[in-house]
Each structure stands twice: as structure tokens, then as C-alpha cells.
Amino acid sequence: MPLAGAVALAVLLGVAAFVIFNKEQGCSGEKVTLRVVATPDIQPVISKAADTFTKANHDVDGRCISVTVAKESAAKTAGALQAGKPPAEVWVADSGLWISQLRASAEGASLPETTATIASSPIVLAASAASAKKLEGTLQPSWEGMISAANVASTEGAAKKIRVLALDPAKNSAGLTALLAAAGAAQAAGTDQKALLGAMKKLSREMAADPSALLASLTVRSGAKVPIGVSSEQAIWAHNDKKPDAPVVPLYPTEGTLSLDYPYVVLSPDATMRKAAESFAKELGTDATKKQLRDLGFRTPDGKGGAALAKDKGFSPAAPQALDAPDAKTVASMAQSWTRLNLGTRMLALLDVSGTMALPVPGTGLTRMQVIAQTALGGLGIYDAKAEIGAWSFSTHLDGQGTDYKELVPVGPLGEPVNGVLRKDLLGATLTNIQAKATGDTGLNDTLKAAYGKMVEEYAEDKINVLLVLTDGAGNDDPDGGVNNTEILQYLKETYDPKRPVNLLLIAFGPDAPPGKSRMDALAKATGGEAFIVKNPLDVKNVFLEGMARRLCAPNCDG
Incomplete structure (x- = not known):
């Protein structure tokens, strides 16, 4: 090889090595730190995706993106947003119901609409495996049955056999989603509104602090009554994954149900941050992230579950029938009704x-x-x-x-x-x-x-x-x-x-x-x-x- 050619090749190799070295070591300029806040159930998956994304040195306008993830209840994040103090540039809530309620308020009117959802988890009834077996053949799981059992004015039928436990809908997405599903099913069936009000009144006295506490309490009987609660499918998987003495099984309502939908909401108005958020959103849609979601008991937005939701574990591999999603006015009305009634x-x-x-x-x-x-x-x-x-x-x-x-x-x-x-x-x-x-x-x-x-x-x-x-x-x-x-x-x-x-x-x-x-x-x-x-x-x-x-x-x- 002529000397000039050898020198040129060496220069090119050196430049290539420099570029590769710099790409591995980091991008030019100051890093863009994208803060994400997510609900505790999905936070482990978001954190893992953030680590993978950050290590890959993705950039925006030539600046490397570093993603940090914090876990926080959706209620706490919503409160911060109402106060005009967003805790991060991106919010992964467990339900779009929070977004709907915030956008309906004066403080949250400027909140952007959800552009994507990351996962889903149907809201179901739940009972200990032993209790579910006892109820087989006598009571069919349904929202109508839950209303009847929980109605404060009922003393016969399901009310005599079942104690229904709830989650505070003002603090828990699963609690509000369950009420909306029950109300939708009741309206479709022509159920008297008094029955739903009676159930809401009774449920206000039977509330657990959080999903974990509710599922743990399903083994505690109250006299002759069998305890049944409401939960997301994923929360049941997470409970059973800890190998409790008494596992819990989902009871899928016959009318169908609503699901937690884990919206990805970009809170920052800054153009650079929005580009970084859009880039990270792609990581959450990769096959690797979808597998991690399914492995932890979630379904992907299309309703597909993984081995974690196998039939031999008490779950339905196929997603349950979906009820019509309530509009923003219905969500606001239910939230207001709960507050006033209680x-x-x-x-x-x-x-x-x-x-x-x-x-x-x-x-x-x-x-x-x-x-x-x-x-x-x-x-x-x-x-x-x-x-x-x-x-x-x-x-x-x-x-x-x-x-x-x-x-x-x-x-x-x-x-x-x-x-x-x-x-x-x-x-x-x-x-x-x-x-x-x-x-x-x-x-x-x-x-x-x-x-x-x-x-x-x-x-x-x-x-x-x-x-x-x-x-x-x-x-x-x-x-x-x-x-x-x-x-x-x-x-x-x-x-x-x-x-x-x-x-x-x-x-x-x-x-x-x-x-x-x-x-x-x-x-x-x-x-x-x-x-x-x-x-x-x-x-x-x-x-x-x-x-x-x-x-x-x-x-x-x-x-």
C-alpha cells in the first residue's frame, strides 16, 4: 500500500475509533435528565427500561438522555399537579381516570391528553382460593351480585353470605374503576339507583388502605360471611408471587369489566424534554419491555397476557370482555357522588x-x-x-x-x-x-x-x-x-x-x-x-x- 493511502486509512480508523469511543462514553454537551414518576406497581418495569435506555446513550439534539424513575401513588402525583407543582417531566399513572379528572378541573385544564398507554390490567372481584371454591355453584361473580351483596338495605340473598371489601376510589384507581364498572353494569341491567347508592354507602365502611391490605384481608372472615374484594388482576398476581399461606384468585364479572390502562403523559412543555420523552416512550414499546410487563402479571395494551396469567394459576389467559369506557362527565360525576355521599x-x-x-x-x-x-x-x-x-x-x-x-x-x-x-x-x-x-x-x-x-x-x-x-x-x-x-x-x-x-x-x-x-x-x-x-x-x-x-x-x- 502506498504511504499516502496508509496514512489516510490510519486517519479514518482513528476518527472511527474516536466516534465509537465517544458514543460509548457519552454524548457531547450537558446531559438531558428526564424524570419519570410512576405508580408503584409498574415502576419496576419502567426503571428497568430506563436503565437500558440510558446505557444505550440515546440522544436529543446531540445531548445524551439520562432517565431517572421515582415511584409515587397516582393520588399524590395528581395532588401535586393540581397544586401546580409537577414532580417530573413524564407521568405513568395506573389509570387514565386521573388524567380525565384533572383535565376537568381548572388547575388541570392544560394537562396534555394521553398519547399512549403502556400496559393494562382488568379490574376483577377477588377471593381467597378456599372461599372461591365454597362459592362455586351458589353465586356467579358479577357486578350486579356485588351491588346486591354490598347494599346496606339488603339483608337476604348475597348480602347474607358475602362481605364486600373496597378500595377508596378517591385514592385508588382500582376502587374508582370498580365503581364505574358496577355503575355501568347496573345501568345496563336497569338496576334501581338506590341499590347502587346502598352499596356505595356500605362500601365506604369496608375500605382497605391499599390493594395489598385488601388482598391480605380476604382470608379474614366476618362471622359466616365470605369476604370478597375488588382488585386489579396484576395486584392479585403480585400478592400470590409473595407465596402467601392463602393465595387469592380473580373472579371475572360476567358482564365484563374495565381495566387500568397505564397512560404515558408528558408533563413538560419544554421542547427538548418532550423530544426526550418521545424517545423513551419507544423503549417502553419494545418487545423486551412488553415481556417484562407480562412476566409481572400485566397485560399489554392489546390485552395479551403471559405465563404469569396462566389458567392453572387461576387466571384467564384471554382478556375479559371490556365494558364501554365511561366518558369524562361520567367519571367526574361518580367521583363527586362518592365524595358527597360519604x-x-x-x-x-x-x-x-x-x-x-x-x-x-x-x-x-x-x-x-x-x-x-x-x-x-x-x-x-x-x-x-x-x-x-x-x-x-x-x-x-x-x-x-x-x-x-x-x-x-x-x-x-x-x-x-x-x-x-x-x-x-x-x-x-x-x-x-x-x-x-x-x-x-x-x-x-x-x-x-x-x-x-x-x-x-x-x-x-x-x-x-x-x-x-x-x-x-x-x-x-x-x-x-x-x-x-x-x-x-x-x-x-x-x-x-x-x-x-x-x-x-x-x-x-x-x-x-x-x-x-x-x-x-x-x-x-x-x-x-x-x-x-x-x-x-x-x-x-x-x-x-x-x-x-x-x-x-x-x-x-x-x-
Whole structure:
């Protein structure tokens, strides 16, 4: 080889070696550090992909990209974004529901839409393997069955055999997704909304802190009831991968389900960061990353699972049928409904003890007073220990001349002691022993004015404030005068404040109730409340649930 050619070859080889060396050692200029925050379940896969990506020296505009990954609950990240403090340039949440809710808020309106999803995991019912075997042949897994079992107003059927455990939908994507799936299935089946509300109310008392805690508690029975929970398919795999003494199996709802979808959201508006994020997104779509996802119990976005979801492990290799995805308005409505429904309760119950309450209710074998007592006792079962409830009785001259009402139990938490007795037990004993005043008339209007004024004065911002009237529906009958019908209606209209609502809920029984319904409706409507006539005391829980439904529309309820 001529000398000139040899020199040229050496130079070319040297340049090539320099380029290769520099490519291995890093790109020119300052590194671009792309921060990613991901939910704990998928974070291990994202971290592994980030290591592979960073070591490959991918670049943007000639600068090497370094990807760091932190794990954080979706609820915490969403809170940071609402506060205007994004914790990273990229967010991998476990569900697009978070994005939907954030984009619906003023603070999150500028959040970009999801451009890609990384994985999926169907939401299913879950039970210990032993419990699932016992339920075979008697109960078919379904959202409809879950609603029936969890309905606070149900005492028979599935409710007698099953205890349903939930995840707080305000903090857990699986919890909110399960509620949306159940609501969608219920709507398709034409199920009464009260049943769903009853289930939501009961589930609010049966919540686990997180998916791991819920799955671990499925082996703990409550009396004769078998515990069943809601979970993502992947969370069940992760639980069983730890080799627990009692493995958990998924129960796939017959109606189909919704899935966690793990959206990849670029939060940074910076052009360089967005290019880096787009480059890293390609790494998450490689066959190697997809295999890692399947190995850890996830499905890829197309629904395909791997050996981790094998049939002999209790899973369905094929993805379950997908329910129609809820739109943003439906998601926001469900989240708001949950929040309103589970606000604390502050309620004063007014019990009619006038002379007519000693009369029988046809077809029941009970007096009106006994029916009212049973109604109130049944209603108490809906409320938890933190609910603040009290009771007055009313007739005429109950507490001295001219005072038509008398405090029986002061308003306060049901779980709080009153003179050494739990308030709930004191209320129960009071209702059991209450008697009608044989010669008493009905000073309803005077009582309403005094009680409503007290509830307005003691209004609790963090609670649903309710004035409950249990009566035979005969209306005001006060020979000594007092507040007349026109005056009480005007008082309620003037005193009601939709920004600080105290709702009037009237429940009536007996033959006098239907003729008095229009009058009761007018009183209730003045406060955004409602009036009901109950023929069977056993229906009372459903009536209370209808009253609770007012929470979902207040202060803009119809009627």
C-alpha cells in the first residue's frame, strides 16, 4: 500500500475509533435528565427500561438522555399537579381516570391528553382460593351480585353470605374503576339507583388502605360471611408471587369489566424534554419491555397476557370482555357522588308522639308509634359511629306549658358516650320505649321552626345537615295557636341557604299520610328536601337511601 493511502486509512480508523469511543462514553454537551414518576406497581418495569435506555446513550439534539424513575401513588402525583407543582417531566399513572379528572378541573385544564398507554390490567372481584371454591355453584361473580351483596338495605340473598371489601376510589384507581364498572353494569341491567347508592354507602365502611391490605384481608372472615374484594388482576398476581399461606384468585364479572390502562403523559412543555420523552416512550414499546410487563402479571395494551396469567394459576389467559369506557362527565360525576355521599352526617330526628300516634296502622298489627320507632331504628343501621344524630319528640305542651317539643337525645356522634351509654344505644333504647301522649295534639309547626333554627345555627360545614320528621302525616294540629301553616312555609323559604343547606326529610305512615302529602312536599321543597310515605316499615332503609340520593344533586335537585 502506498504511504499516502496508509496514512489516510490510519486517519479514518482513528476518527472511527474516536466516534465509537465517544458514543460509548457519552454524548457531547450537558446531559438531558428526564424524570419519570410512576405508580408503584409498574415502576419496576419502567426503571428497568430506563436503565437500558440510558446505557444505550440515546440522544436529543446531540445531548445524551439520562432517565431517572421515582415511584409515587397516582393520588399524590395528581395532588401535586393540581397544586401546580409537577414532580417530573413524564407521568405513568395506573389509570387514565386521573388524567380525565384533572383535565376537568381548572388547575388541570392544560394537562396534555394521553398519547399512549403502556400496559393494562382488568379490574376483577377477588377471593381467597378456599372461599372461591365454597362459592362455586351458589353465586356467579358479577357486578350486579356485588351491588346486591354490598347494599346496606339488603339483608337476604348475597348480602347474607358475602362481605364486600373496597378500595377508596378517591385514592385508588382500582376502587374508582370498580365503581364505574358496577355503575355501568347496573345501568345496563336497569338496576334501581338506590341499590347502587346502598352499596356505595356500605362500601365506604369496608375500605382497605391499599390493594395489598385488601388482598391480605380476604382470608379474614366476618362471622359466616365470605369476604370478597375488588382488585386489579396484576395486584392479585403480585400478592400470590409473595407465596402467601392463602393465595387469592380473580373472579371475572360476567358482564365484563374495565381495566387500568397505564397512560404515558408528558408533563413538560419544554421542547427538548418532550423530544426526550418521545424517545423513551419507544423503549417502553419494545418487545423486551412488553415481556417484562407480562412476566409481572400485566397485560399489554392489546390485552395479551403471559405465563404469569396462566389458567392453572387461576387466571384467564384471554382478556375479559371490556365494558364501554365511561366518558369524562361520567367519571367526574361518580367521583363527586362518592365524595358527597360519604360526607359526614349531622341529623336531628323529630318523632311525632301526638295522640293519633297510638292509633293502629292497618295491615301491620302495629300502632303508628311502633311503626315510627321501627323506622327510626332501621334508619340508624345505615349510619356509622361518626354520624352525629339526636332526637326530639313533639306533640303539644311536652316540656311545660306552650313548649311542644322535648329533647330526648342531644345531637352528637353515635359512637360517643352520653352519661356512660353510647349515643347509638341510648337512641335505640329511647325509640324502643317511646310512647304516644294520649291527650296530645300535634304542634308540628312550632317544633319545625325551633328545630330548623337550631340546625341552621349549629350547621356543620363538613357534613350533610338534615332535619328528619317522622310522623303520621296528619299535619299541624295545635288548638293553642302558635306558628300557622303559611308562616312556617315562609320561615323555611327565608331561612334556607343553598350554600349552607339544612335539608328537611319527612317520612309519614298511616291513613292520614296520603291526604297530607302535598303539604309535606311543600315544606320539604322549601329546603331542598323530600317527603315520603312508607307503607311497610321494612322499606325504611330504601327511603333513607332516597334521602341520601339528595346529596348527589344538592343544591340543584329537581322537585
